[in-house]
Amino acid sequence: MSLSVIAVSSEIFPLVKTGGLADVVGALPAALAGEGVSVRTLVPGYPAVIAALERTRKVVPLEGLVGGPARILLARAGDLELAVLDNPALYDRPGGPYADPTGADWPDNPVRFAALAHAAVQLAHGAGDEPPDLFHCHDWQAGLVPALFAFTGVRIPTVMTIHNLAFQGQYPAYLLGELGLPASAFHIGGLEYYGDIGFLKAGLAYADHITTVSPGYALEIMTAGYGMGLDGLLRDRAATVTGILNGIDTKVWDPTSDDHLVAAYSRRHLGKRERNRAELQARFGLEVQSDTPVLGVVSRLTWQKGMDMLAEALPFVLSQGMQLAVLGSGEPALEAAFGHAASLHPGRVGCRLGYDESLAHLIQGGADAILVPSRFEPCGLTQLCALRYGALPLAARVGGLSDTIVDANEMALAAGAGTGILFSPTSRPALEMALLRLAALWRDRDAWRGVQRAAMATEVGWSGPAKRYAGLFHDVLERRSRG
Ligand code: ADP
Numbered sequence: 001m002s003l004s005v006i007a008v009s010s011e012i013f014p015l016v017k018t019g020g021l022a023d024v025v026g027a028l029p030a031a032l033a034g035e036g037v038s039v040r041t042l043v044p045g046y047p048a049v050i051a052a053l054e055r056t057r058k059v060v061p062l063e064g065l066v067g068g069p070a071r072i073l074l075a076r077a078g079d080l081e082l083a084v085l086d087n088p089a090l091y092d093r094p095g096g097p098y099a100d101p102t103g104a105d106w107p108d109n110p111v112r113f114a115a116l117a118h119a120a121v122q123l124a125h126g127a128g129d130e131p132p133d134l135f136h137c138h139d140w141q142a143g144l145v146p147a148l149f150a151f152t153g154v155r156i157p158t159v160m161t162i163h164n165l166a167f168q169g170q171y172p173a174y175l176l177g178e179l180g181l182p183a184s185a186f187h188i189g190g191l192e193y194y195g196d197i198g199f200l201k202a203g204l205a206y207a208d209h210i211t212t213v214s215p216g217y218a219l220e221i222m223t224a225g226y227g228m229g230l231d232g233l234l235r236d237r238a239a240t241v242t243g244i245l246n247g248i249d250t251k252v253w254d255p256t257s258d259d260h261l262v263a264a265y266s267r268r269h270l271g272k273r274e275r276n277r278a279e280l281q282a283r284f285g286l287e288v289q290s291d292t293p294v295l296g297v298v299s300r301l302t303w304q305k306g307m308d309m310l311a312e313a314l315p316f317v318l319s320q321g322m323q324l325a326v327l328g329s330g331e332p333a334l335e336a337a338f339g340h341a342a343s344l345h346p347g348r349v350g351c352r353l354g355y356d357e358s359l360a361h362l363i364q365g366g367a368d369a370i371l372v373p374s375r376f377e378p379c380g381l382t383q384l385c386a387l388r389y390g391a392l393p394l395a396a397r398v399g400g401l402s403d404t405i406v407d408a409n410e411m412a413l414a415a416g417a418g419t420g421i422l423f424s425p426t427s428r429p430a431l432e433m434a435l436l437r438l439a440a441l442w443r444d445r446d447a448w449r450g451v452q453r454a455a456m457a458t459e460v461g462w463s464g465p466a467k468r469y470a471g472l473f474h475d476v477l478e479r480r481s482r483g
């Protein structure tokens with residue numbers, strides 16, 4: 001049976017992206033189409049979204065919406081079916097989706113994302129189109145959708161997906177009226193979160209089902225250590241929490257046909273990979289040599305990603321004669337730390353600050369290993385690309401990282417099952433020990449090749465995850481129709 005879904009998200013690749021959320025929201029429609037699920041995505045009308053619209057099928061005026069008069073544009077952008085909330089006063093601004101060009105959050109973010117949820121209510125009432133069978137809400141920016149459905153009697157079921165529990169959308173209670181939220185719902189079972197309004201909390205409280213992006217993270221967030229204040233609520237709802245791993249686009253990430261590489265290669269022809277390695281070294285100003293592992297990083301430079309720890313481990317990396325190529329952007333202190341290391345140690349450490357899709361491909365296709373020392377990781381996409389490209393992931397044993405990487409310990413090596421190196425706890429000494437293990441494995445060329453081949457054979461595409469989402473959507477609908 002076919003299903004129609006409206007996804008609600010603040011980001012969608014390729015139009016607007018700050019992280020993996022955009023990749024996932026951008027990839028799910030095509031992946032779900034193969035499972036008989038059609039998806040239209042409700043997104044804010046940021047300038048980049050408006051500019052990308054190709055065919056606007058319908059314009060639905062919305063008077064009296066929170067945040068001021070707006071329109072919903074039902075339109076296409078490339079292969080994406082969109083419902084765009086067009087309100088220039090809220091979204092037509094320079095800078096990122098959440099912050100001004102200096103990096104400061106827009107002060108009216110609660111209004112901007114409450115408006116998005118109110119627009120979802122209009123779509124649920126059939127504004128412009130047949131209402132869908134189900135709403136799929138992503139992260140705190142869509143958290144008020146399930147809550148508003150409950151308050152306004154919308155009967156369409158909701159699935160709330162957590163991509164990152166660290167971002168919760170917590171705002172002062174005096175905004176209730178301005179955000180169009182009923183004061184009667186300001187209680188511990190509803191909108192209230194530590195005396196404030198909690199957008200994500202509301203989504204978790206009212207959604208029919210909750211998912212997060214890996215089974216491991218689904219368990220972790222029910223504990224105080226990873227629950228970020230929401231573990232109690234998540235434990236209460238444990239029966240309706242499911243972990244579904246992310247995938248990556250295996251056409252975009254395909255080492256056998258990747259235009260960003262100087263040499264395409266496959267599991268069987270790994271020798272050709274050397275040319276990408278040499279190109280990577282040249283591009284990062286590293287000495288072009290083949291007797292030391294080249295470590296790569298493609299990441300937000302933040303505390304979550306453990307990048308402070310990696311910066312502290314740099315003397316160790318250098319003492320072992322390894323090379324490091326870093327591509328990323330994020331916290332100014334970490335950008336400065338890696339930039340500084342590159343200028344102090346040219347030939348050994350290279351650093352590019354900023355976002356660069358093409359260079360990300362070259363790092364994956366040329367580096368020997370990709371470092372992902374995250375303190376927590378809901379899923380992680382970088383290590384999935386790394387597996388597919390035979391750049392062995394060296395990662396913290398948390399969340400989606402431990403769900404997707406098989407540590408190449410002795411037993412796994414003997415069984416041909418190892419695909420990377422996992423370490424715990426997430427600490428500098430444990431990271432350094434893992435680097436030693438990596439170096440030893442790298443020197444054993446046959447063993448290394450075996451692990452590369454196993455890594456590249458790992459299933460990282462969207463077809464498995466899409467089946468799980470589609471199955472879950474059907475289950476949720478069935479549950480609703482029964483109860
Ligand atoms: P998160 O969403 O927490 O940042 P993910 O691993 O889920 O982490 O997704 C991040 C995505 O963005 C990955 O596909 C990664 O390769 C990519 N990425 C991160 N930083 C950069 C960068 N500086 N240049 C290019 N791609 C990047």
Ligand code: GLC
Binds near residue numbers: 019020021024213
């Ligand atoms: C978040 C998480 C990351 C995950 C991504 C997509 O940004 O930090 O682990 O892969 O969302 O779900």
